[in-house]
Amino acid sequence: MEKLQFLVNEFKKHAKDEYPNECCGIVTKDFNYIRCSNISPDPINSFILDPEKMIEYEDECWGIFHSHPDDEPTPSSLDGKKIACEDFKYLVGWEDDIYLYWYDNSLNCTLFKTFDESCLK
Amino acid sequence: MPNWITNYLDIPYRHLGNNLEKGIDCFNLCAAVIKNQTGEDLQYKTSDFCNIVEEDWYTKTHDPLFKAFDNPNYGMLKIEDNPQPFDIILMSIGSTNITNHCALFLGNGKMLQTMIDHVSWITPYGRWYKRYTTGIYRWKNFNF
Numbered sequence: 001m002e003k004l005q006f007l008v009n010e011f012k013k014h015a016k017d018e019y020p021n022e023c024c025g026i027v028t029k030d031f032n033y034i035r036c037s038n039i040s041p042d043p044i045n046s047f048i049l050d051p052e053k054m055i056e057y058e059d060e061c062w063g064i065f066h067s068h069p070d071d072e073p074t075p076s077s078l079d080g081k082k083i084a085c086e087d088f089k090y091l092v093g094w095e096d097d098i099y100l101y102w103y104d105n106s107l108n109c110t111l112f113k114t115f116d117e118s119c120l121k
Numbered sequence: 122m123p124n125w126i127t128n129y130l131d132i133p134y135r136h137l138g139n140n141l142e143k144g145i146d147c148f149n150l151c152a153a154v155i156k157n158q159t160g161e162d163l164q165y166k167t168s169d170f171c172n173i174v175e176e177d178w179y180t181k182t183h184d185p186l187f188k189a190f191d192n193p194n195y196g197m198l199k200i201e202d203n204p205q206p207f208d209i210i211l212m213s214i215g216s217t218n219i220t221n222h223c224a225l226f227l228g229n230g231k232m233l234q235t236m237i238d239h240v241s242w243i244t245p246y247g248r249w250y251k252r253y254t255t256g257i258y259r260w261k262n263f264n265f
Binding site: 071072074075076077079099101107108109110111112113 | 135138140143172173175176178181182
């Protein structure tokens with residue numbers, strides 16, 4: 001429970017600091033949060049995580065978070081399509097509404113669930 | 122029609138959306154009108170029922186939306202006939218046979234709805250929509 005709350009708080013703080021841009025960062029395997037730069041040319045509507053950080057944390061990466069400031073906290077249909085590497089978990093949200101999402105190849109769509117304790121196992 | 126209805130017309134459609142200006146989907150629209158006009162909180166939003174992001178989610182799943190409506194602990198009562206204002210009409214529209222749409226009954230044979238490629242609008246609840254109705258539900262605190 002502590003780790004879940006810690007991560008949600010980190011996401012919230014980072015999202016507020018980068019507002020109105022989308023923020024993004026890496027969740028490590030020991031459930032710490034590494035703030036990364038959003039290098040997207042349109043950072044209000046999209047994110048591209050700084051690849052240098054990705055390389056630096058490649059072996060420690062558990063998941064990737066990005067924020068949806070002032071918007072629906074659920075993933076966008078583009079978010080699902082952008083998941084190229086299935087080695088990581090993907091998280092999205094705003095304030096306390098954080099979701100884990102993944103692309104389902106057989107259904108050809110993006111599924112999501114509330115980010116809760118079960119996601120950290 | 123009540124005067125307040127104009128606040129809920131011409132809103133863009135957005136699957137999973139819950140914003141009366143930027144975009145809203147069919148269930149979140151029903152819940153927002155009920156909340157704003159009666160103070161009753163249905164406690165759910167579309168993302169609690171539907172875990173697929175894409176607008177054509179109903180072609181990708183056999184899971185019916187609104188499963189909670191048939192859970193007696195939730196608070197929706199199934200009505201046999203004669204809808205009243207603020208009743209929610211569930212429908213199965215299009216080629217799928219799952220319940221994939223809902224509208225808010227307004228009285229006088231009219232309902233408020235929104236769907237893909239539309240903005241929210243008022244339409245008669247007539248023969249066409251009745252044919253696709255899978256259930257009419259009333260929130261527990263609306264005891265007329």
